[in-house]
Amino acid sequence: MQMDSVTTKQPINLQENATIQDKNDLIQSILNTNTGGSDFDILLKQIMTTSEVPVTDSVVPLNSGVSWSEGLLWQQLGAVQVDNTINVETKNHAAESLPTTYNDLIQQASRKYGISESLIKAVIDTESSFNPQVVSSAGAKGLMQLMDGTAQGLGVSDSFDPAQNIDAGTRYLSYQLKRFDGQENMALAAYNAGPGRVQRLGISTDAELMNHLSSLPEETRKYITKVQNARSKYEI
Structure with missing residues (x-):
């Protein structure tokens, strides 16, 4: 120019x-x-x-198509996928993929961390719609939408590598399940909003969580429902 x-x-x-x-x-x-x-x-x-x-x-x-973000001017280029409460910008070179594309990786993570394949797939479906190249508006990356700090803490060197991302995301989910004694909805809320947010509710069961949903962000409330709905598609 x-x-x-x-x-x-x-x-x-x-x-x-x-x-x-x-x-x-x-x-x-x-x-x-x-x-x-x-x-x-x-x-x-x-x-x-x-x-x-x-x-x-x-x-x-x-x-x-132009917006301000963190003090910088951003021109939104490429396809933008809106997934419930999560906005993700698809990289131009990202290829479409299907749940079956990652069956082997999901099976490995399931056996390794003791989490059902249907739950892993439901989280991936909700987080990224099985696209390994998505980046959220907050900077979360890949299939299970890992933030950079979380990824680094889990030993991930490339969040866009499906093998690393699925393994780390499943491991992080397993941490939340252990933290909340296997209470699945509490673990999902922690995965989305952070464990501290859930712990501050002072509850210990999924039933209590459902009675305190109004204390959680709207995004998290929708997230729990969407994961559980998605899970039904992958139940064997």
Whole structure:
């Protein structure tokens, strides 16, 4: 993309004495050009790194497909899959896969950690729809949607490797089942919302959990139901 001298000087001028609205107007004008390329990226980076106050989409009416996330401007590219409460962006090179594609890996994890294959498949179905390349809006990756910190703690070097991801995700689920004495719904709630959130409820059984669902995030409540519904498809 070719940029004239006036345009390329704008970020420099804004660095010295510009209001947030000035920067917002410039960003919006760039977005409206519908162009891209390395110069475009550099220009946006210059603007963003000089903004002392975070710019939000409540200030700038961004174009369709463009959003602010963690202080950065994101252009959503590629197919976006909406899975209940989980939004995942599919990498362009990701191939579609079926539950049967990972039967061997799931069987191995089932035997290794003592968790039924139907439950593992239900969690994978709910988390990623059996796509090993998905990344959630929060940064969770792969089939069972491992956060980077969790993956590292479980010894995963590549969250997009199905073998590593399924093994680690199943192991993490087994930890939650042991933590909550085999109470499956409590373990699922912990997998989704974190064990601390569940422990703070002061309950010990799935029956008690169902009576305290309102204390859990809506996403977690839907998550438990969706996993259990998905499990029925994989019961032998």
